[in-house]
Amino acid sequence: MEFTGPVEDNDDAAELFRVIGRQLRLLRERTGLTQRELGEQLGYSEDLIRSLERGRRTPQPDFLAAADELLDAGGLLRAATEDVGRAKARARVRHPAWFQDYARLETQAVEISFFSTLTVPGLLQTEPYARTTFAVRQPLLDERTIEERVAARLDRQEILTAWPAPVVTVVLDESVLRREIGGPAVQREQLKRLLVSSQFRSTTIQILPMDCEGYAGVDGPFILLTPKGKPQLGYSEVQGVANLVTDPEEVRMLAVRYGTIRGQALTPRESMALIEKLLGDR
Template sequence: MEGGVTEEQERRPETPAEANGATAVFVVLGKQLKLLRERAGLSQKEFGRLVGYGPDQISAMERGVRTPRPEFLDRADELLKADGLFREVIPQVEEAMTKARTRHPEWYRSYAGMEAEAVELHVYANQAIPGLLQTEDYARSVFGQRRPFLSEETIEKRVVDRLSRQQVFDRWPPPVVSYVLEEVLLDRPIGGPAVFRDQLRNLLRVGGLRNVEIQVMPIRCTEHPNLDSAFNLLVPKGYAQVAYLEAQGFPQLIHDGEEVRKIADRYGIMRAMALSPLESRSLIAQKLEEL
C-alpha cells in the first residue's frame, strides 16, 4: 500500500542509517556471513534451513539489506564456527538497529514505526500481495511497473525498505497477524510465472507461522462489505487500534475510534465470509500447482 514518491523524496536519504552511515555495519557483516557460509559448503537454502530462515532472507542479510537479529548471529556463530566473530558484534548491530529504525520515506515513518512494534496487524488486500508477504523479486516487479517511472536506485531502495519491514515476523513475542486476500491476487502473476511461483510458495511459508492466518476471499462470493480500497488495521504496543489507508499515493492514518471501529467491523465480516486458513492454504497450493 505504499505510494509513489516525489523527486525531492528520491534525492534525500531514505533512512537515519543512510544519513549517518550505520548501514555500513550491515553490509560488512553480510559479506562476512557469506564468506563463512560458502567456506562451510552451505547454500543459502541449506543454511537458511538450519537457522530457520528462507533463502531470500539469507540473501538479503548477506547483501546488507536485512538486519540480522541477535539470536540469528548467535546461531550463525555456532554453525559457521566463527569463533565469536558474530557474537562480538551483537552490541554494535543492536546500536545500529536503534539508529536505523525503519527504512521508509518520511511520510510513511509514523505508520512504519507503529507496524514494527504492533501487537496485532490485520490486512485486507485487493490489488497486489501485501508488502509484508512479498518476495524480493515480486516487490521489485511491483516497483518497476510504477508510473511515473522510478529510478533504478529508488526501486532498489524501495525493495530494501519492504524487506526490512518483514522483520516484524522475527520478533518475540510475535504479533498476531491476519490477512484477507482477494482471490484475484492469486491469479495475477506479477513478475511472470517464475517470480509468481516463488511468491505463492512464500504465502504458504508465512501462512504456516503460528501467529499468521491468511484467508482468501473467493471470487464466487456474491456479497462483499468493502468494495473499496485496501486497508491495514493495527494495534500499536500500548495504544488503541488505528487504521491505515492509501489511495493513489495519498496515505491516511486514522486514529478516530469510531472510524476505526467501522473499518474493523467490515474486516470482521470479511474474515467470516472468506475461506478458512486451511481452505485458503489448499487453494494457494492448487494455484501454485496449476501455474
C-alpha cells in the first residue's frame, strides 16, 4: 500500500521501501535467481517480487525474514523490519502502491489528458461515485480502506482549482455517461458534476459518441501527463496493474492516438448538450 500522512513521512516511507527494494534486487542477482525463481522459492508471485524491488509495495516481516535466509543476507533484510514498522506507524494508508508514482507526478503536472472508457476520471468524480468504484472492487476492500481511498481521490481534485491549474482535457466514451454506477441518483449527480467541471477555464470535456465507426480507442483507456519541466508521460492501468510509459516513441504514439480520438469526439459544446439531454431523460 502507499502510505501518506505528513509529507515528510510519505517521502521517508517511500524512500525506505525503495532502498529495501534495491537491496533485495542486488542480493537476488548475487545468487543468480530471477524474480520468478525467487518468488517460487519464497511462495510469492513474480509480480510481487517485481513490485517490492521497485519500492512499490510494503515489505512484510515474514517476507523479509524468509528472503534474508534464502538470499544469505546476514540479517540485512531482517533488520529493516523495525524501520518498516516505524514508517507504517507514522503514516496511514491512502493510495494503493501501484498508483503512487502516478499520483506523485499528477501533483507536478502542467497538462493532463484523459481518455476514459470505463468510469469518469478520478479528478472529476463525485464522492458517492468514487465510493461506489471502491466498494465494488473484488476482492472486497474493508470500510476503512474505502474511506481512505475516497479521501485520497477527493484530495487529488484540488489541483483543478489551484493556481496555476494544469490544462486538463478529457475524452469520455459515451458509454461512461450511460452506465449507472451507483444507481440513477449517483449517476445523475455525476453528470451534473461534469457540467460544472466543464466551466473551469483549464478543463475541456468531450464525448466520443457510440456511433463512431472509425473508433480509435479500441486499445482502451489511458492518460497523458506532462510534469513541469519534464517530458510527457503515458499511464494506463488494467486490473490493478499500472503501466507508466516513459519511452519517447511510445508516448508519441499515445499522443497521436489521443489526437485522433479527440478529433472523432463531439465538440465541447455538443458534448455538454448530450450530457444535458441525458439529464433531462432521467
